[in-house]
Amino acid sequence: MIDFYYWPTPNGWKISIMLEECGLEYNLIPINIGKGEQFAPEFLKIGPNNRMPVIVDHDVEGEPVSVFESGAILFYLANKTGKFIDQSPHGIKETLEWLFWQTGNQGPGAGNLSHFVNYAPDGQDYSKTRYANEYNRCLGVLERRLQDRDYILNTYSIADMICWPWVLIAKPLGQSLDDFPNVAKWRNDIKLRPAVQRGVDLGKEFRRSAPPTEQERKILFNQTAQDIKDKNN
Ligand SMILES: N[C@@H](CCC(=O)N[C@@H](CS)C(=O)NCC(=O)O)C(=O)O
Known part of the structure; x- marks a missing residue:
């Protein structure tokens, strides 16, 4: 099983599309970036860039494998499945x-x-x-x-x-x-x-229907290194 830390945005869709295309089983874990869930210490252990998407692959020998950055995740999944990559x-x-x-x-x-x-x-x-x-x-x-x-x-x-x-x-x-x-x-x-449509629809109930609130703007904008430090102390 793959844990998929996700929020419905273009960067998230890259991975929801791949998971759907490969027919991989996954466990969706919403990371509400407007609420600041990307700064939680537990999340930063697997997503040190405080951004989603991230996956944790439990379907491996030994310790589960976590991967952050969409390009790295796609490359990992393509190599795992042998799908959607030319391995020459x-x-x-x-x-x-x-x-x-x-x-x-x-x-x-x-x-x-x-x-x-x-x-x-x-x-x-x-x-x-x-x-x-x-x-x-x-x-x-x-x-x-x-x-x-x-x-x-x-x-x-x-x-x-x-x-x-x-x-x-x-x-x-x-x-x-x-x-x-x-x-x-x-x-x-x-x-x-069809897999692309399913990928883009994933979590659409979470999509923003109104402009961000003052609180959400504070969380999402003007992030600095100090800001991330403060949130983890
Ligand atoms: N280079 C990263 C970009 C990921 C990214 O920017 N994710 C955004 C959502 S689209 C995010 O998590 N933002 C949280 C924030 O800005 O605090 C990737 O390709 O995975």
């Missing part, structure tokens, strides 16, 4: 390139853009534009990659699963896909997969 040296190289690309480029760009679109719509023009441009640039990278192929690698893989969730919500992030027809087709093809 070239396949592994390309898989790692796109996992690192997503967590180092598209993810931070999209996550920061989402912050400005959803939580700081007034002011911060320079920062918002910078992240909107970076998100747009990353769509261009994907567009070029997809010009002669249906998926990021040769077949549907964890490289698609990690890049797709932040493209799913392009419109609410203020970015039309009209200029990116290859990305738009790839987005729509993957959206039709």
Whole structure:
């Protein structure tokens, strides 16, 4: 059994999609990031970056294995199951390139853009534009990659699963896909997969229906190293 520490956001969907695609049994453990559950000392032992997603795999010999960071989790699960990864040296190289690309480029760009679109719509023009441009640039990278192929690698893989969730919500992030027809087709093809629909629907009852309260804003924004220390003393 796999414990899955999750909250329904694009970073969480990367893993809910993979678990559903593989048909793995998992135990959903909601981490309410608006309530600050990501700072609990017990959670920090397995998620030292105070972010979800995290998994703990009990289906191993010896001590359970915990994994944090979505790219590492996807790579771990793909290796565990032998699914959605090409394990040739070239396949592994390309898989790692796109996992690192997503967590180092598209993810931070999209996550920061989402912050400005959803939580700081007034002011911060320079920062918002910078992240909107970076998100747009990353769509261009994907567009070029997809010009002669249906998926990021040769077949549907964890490289698609990690890049797709932040493209799913392009419109609410203020970015039309009209200029990116290859990305738009790839987005729509993957959206039709039943496991992907189940992954995105997971925990949808927890989704925010109102803007964050003052208390939630305090927890989610302006986190510093000191802040994390205070919460654990
Ligand atoms: N690089 C991380 C990013 C994870 C991440 O940013 N998770 C967000 C939710 S989308 C989170 O847990 N936020 C909690 C917080 O901001 O305190 C990954 O790819 O796993």
